[in-house]
Amino acid sequence: MIPCSNPKAQYLTHKAEIDRALIDVLDQGRYILGQNVRGFESEFAAALGSAHGIGVASGTDALHLALRACGIGPGDEVIAPSHTAVATIAAIEMAGAVPVFADIDPDYYTIAPAKVEAMLGPRTKAIVAVHLYGQAADLDALQAIAKSRGLRLIEDCAQSHGALHGGRRLGSIGDLGCFSFYPTKNLGALGDGGLIVTGDAALAERCRLLREYGWAERYVSHLAGVNSRLDELQAAVLRIKLRTLDADNGRRGAVAADYDAGLKGSPLTLPKRRASGTHVFHQYVARSTSRDALIAHLKANGVEALIHYPVPVHLQKAYKGRIRGGDALPESERAAREVLSLPMYPELPAADRAKVVDAVRSFGK
Numbered sequence: 001m002i003p004c005s006n007p008k009a010q011y012l013t014h015k016a017e018i019d020r021a022l023i024d025v026l027d028q029g030r031y032i033l034g035q036n037v038r039g040f041e042s043e044f045a046a047a048l049g050s051a052h053g054i055g056v057a058s059g060t061d062a063l064h065l066a067l068r069a070c071g072i073g074p075g076d077e078v079i080a081p082s083h084t085a086v087a088t089i090a091a092i093e094m095a096g097a098v099p100v101f102a103d104i105d106p107d108y109y110t111i112a113p114a115k116v117e118a119m120l121g122p123r124t125k126a127i128v129a130v131h132l133y134g135q136a137a138d139l140d141a142l143q144a145i146a147k148s149r150g151l152r153l154i155e156d157c158a159q160s161h162g163a164l165h166g167g168r169r170l171g172s173i174g175d176l177g178c179f180s181f182y183p184t185k186n187l188g189a190l191g192d193g194g195l196i197v198t199g200d201a202a203l204a205e206r207c208r209l210l211r212e213y214g215w216a217e218r219y220v221s222h223l224a225g226v227n228s229r230l231d232e233l234q235a236a237v238l239r240i241k242l243r244t245l246d247a248d249n250g251r252r253g254a255v256a257a258d259y260d261a262g263l264k265g266s267p268l269t270l271p272k273r274r275a276s277g278t279h280v281f282h283q284y285v286a287r288s289t290s291r292d293a294l295i296a297h298l299k300a301n302g303v304e305a306l307i308h309y310p311v312p313v314h315l316q317k318a319y320k321g322r323i324r325g326g327d328a329l330p331e332s333e334r335a336a337r338e339v340l341s342l343p344m345y346p347e348l349p350a351a352d353r354a355k356v357v358d359a360v361r362s363f364g365k
């Protein structure tokens with residue numbers, strides 16, 4: 001079966017370097033918030049053109065602590081898409097805030113600025129722009145709304161490491177950018193990890209305190225924080241993989257170009273790219289009105305296609321009926337019925353790409 005993602009292939013590419021780095025950490029004896037975390041924080045922030053980086057335990061925590069650093073909590077509303085990883089919404093509720101849903105743009109699957117405007121209210125404090133599948137949400141319009149209303153703009157970059165918008169890296173444009181290093185992401189650890197970038201020194205300082213019990217000095221809390229630390233083993237691995245992030249994203253782009261060429265003229269709706277930036281293809285997402293039959297056909301032909309995401313958050317049991325905006329999300333619901341993600345990872349062999357194309361093209365024949 002050709003897998004949809006393949007984090008082990010990434011490990012094997014860098015095996016000698018990673019193995020050595022892991023042993024160095026083991027020998028060195030400092031396992032939490034040490035020199036590798038500090039090094040990775042500054043290298044990652046610098047790579048994005050952002051001033052500050054704060055390593056945390058996951059992408060979910062990055063969002064949660066970014067919101068809290070902004071002083072957003074109980075009673076405050078945060079506008080976000082429902083067509084996203086459930087983590088986006090879970091993080092808003094972890095901060096004690098109230099998520100509000102706005103529908104997506106059907107071409108790019110990202111939150112639609114006009115729908116955001118319709119959901120604004122006196123309690124709105126922030127917008128979470130999820131850069132889904134590897135390219136930017138409509139950032140210029142979202143920034144304009146945030147600016148005119150005095151709202152925070154938080155970027156969920158868990159699927160868009162390294163992507164550009166108007167020549168700038170995603171994550172460095174809003175007030176804070178939140179990243180996940182879950183193993184299958186464009187920059188993946190060998191476990192969980194996350195990071196917040198921001199250009200604002202005061203927000204950075206609050207994030208830094210919040211991730212470790214609010215400690216300003218050891219054992220003395222100035223804020224009521226949490227435990228959300230990045231460990232040295234993960235940071236050591238991420239430093240190695242960061243060096244090839246752009247090259248790896250380029251290889252994802254080459255896979256996408258092969259799919260585009262091979263699937264041209266097929267009944268699938270292929271992914272559209274925004275002219276304003278780059279697409280780093282965390283997923284290659286197409287849509288089909290016979291999606292479920294197509295996935296079954298692909299499976300029978302040795303190709304794993306997944307659905308990101310099969311149930312929009314507002315229709316999941318844990319959230320259904322209790323979040324404002326959840327009754328008017330037709331494009332989110334249509335996307336959940338029609339999208340499928342084809343195998344996508346930098347090391348995907350050319351022969352396998354051809355097999356994927358052939359399998360899609362033989363559907364219904």
Ligand SMILES: *Cc1c(COP(=O)(O)O)cnc(C)c1O
Nearest residue numbers: 058059060085087088158180182
């Ligand atoms: C993966 C992901 C997250 C959460 O990251 P974790 O590290 O798994 O907590 C948040 N938002 C989006 C869009 C994601 O894809």
